[in-house]
Amino acid sequence: MVTSNANKAREVAAYFEGVLEVEHVALECPEFRHNDVGEIASGKAKFAYRRLSRPLIVDDTGLFIDALGGFPGPYAAYVQDTIGNAGILRLMEGIEERSARFETAIAFAREDGIRVFRGVISGTIVAPRGAEGFGYDPIFEYAGQTLAEMPLAEKNRVSHRARALQAFRAWIEQEIGERQNR
Amino acid sequence: MVTSNANKAREVAAYFEGVLEVEHVALECPEFRHNDVGEIASGKAKFAYRRLSRPLIVDDTGLFIDALGGFPGPYAAYVQDTIGNAGILRLMEGIEERSARFETAIAFAREDGIRVFRGVISGTIVAPRGAEGFGYDPIFEYAGQTLAEMPLAEKNRVSHRARALQAFRAWIEQEIGERQNR
Numbered sequence A, B: 001m002v003t004s005n006a007n008k009a010r011e012v013a014a015y016f017e018g019v020l021e022v023e024h025v026a027l028e029c030p031e032f033r034h035n036d037v038g039e040i041a042s043g044k045a046k047f048a049y050r051r052l053s054r055p056l057i058v059d060d061t062g063l064f065i066d067a068l069g070g071f072p073g074p075y076a077a078y079v080q081d082t083i084g085n086a087g088i089l090r091l092m093e094g095i096e097e098r099s100a101r102f103e104t105a106i107a108f109a110r111e112d113g114i115r116v117f118r119g120v121i122s123g124t125i126v127a128p129r130g131a132e133g134f135g136y137d138p139i140f141e142y143a144g145q146t147l148a149e150m151p152l153a154e155k156n157r158v159s160h161r162a163r164a165l166q167a168f169r170a171w172i173e174q175e176i177g178e179r180q181n182r
Helices: A006-015 A039-050 A075-082 A084-093 A152-158 A160-181 B007-016 B035-052 B076-082 B084-091 B152-158 B160-181
Strands: A056-065 A099-110 A113-125 A141-142 B056-065 B098-112 B111-127 B139-143
Touching: A006 A160, A039 A084, A039 A099, A039 A113, A056 A075, A056 A160, A056 B111, A084 B076, A099 A141, A099 A160, A113 A160, A152 A160, B007 B076, B007 B160, B035 B098, B035 B111, B076 B084, B098 B139, B098 B160, B111 B160, B152 B160
Parallel strands: none
Antiparallel strands: A056 A099, A099 A113, A113 A141, B056 B098, B098 B111, B111 B139
């Protein structure tokens, strides 16, 4: 798992316990400016594979608010650090169309190329509720709860990142099975 | 001049007429996520030089609004394309501290390394005025005029990009002079 975020690497390692051994590599990867998190993750994976020459995953996440033309998009982290949830809510004042989606793309690179797995959660932007989670969680509502109101176990089942990890895990488990049956 | 923007390359070529021959190369360069445009330009120049192996410049520009923690920063182009000037003004509603700066960094790469030249223009965020220019120009005031009210000749003297180009030109002219005197 190539990321500058050690917590993320630990979470991913825990998720794959017993299936895959996941090691953390803190390599910073450059990004092509792109509106699609899959393209960004792909580009980072290609860069990392050239450096490391071993199977690896990288991820990229964006928050896309429809009424704001997709803002903050792949720059969600920077926007959170600057104008924050208060800024987002200000931009949404008086706007009835509140739909938004989080999207995570996981890119898996190995010698035969790069595969991208995506996870999406669609919801609405609301006034902040809840004390769990971080970042945009308090203002993103899904099925009646904000992500910050959700117990961690539930968030880990329905979140964009969880869904991308599930997609990757389903694929890699089949790959491993096929290799063992050869 | 490595850029995906042919107009920018043309402007730069015109600026260096008689001093340097400037050719446009439309190579997309990846970017390290960074809050400093100099670091971003440097990273892009390093990438481009590895591909092209010839003297080149790349630039990167950001708009930094103090009251918004530096937002939109190096993501000014994406923010302009999504929430636009209306979004910026909304975020600034009721805020008295209106100071902001545009910054352009030009990175020049050749076989002996990379040099960065910067240009900054400090001003304030105001209600839109003027029909010239593009992007944030109508809401960025400098010395009593917005950049969109300024005649092009004046903007080309005082703007962040102009100042960065001036700094690079002063340096490269001296370099050329020294080579000719050898």
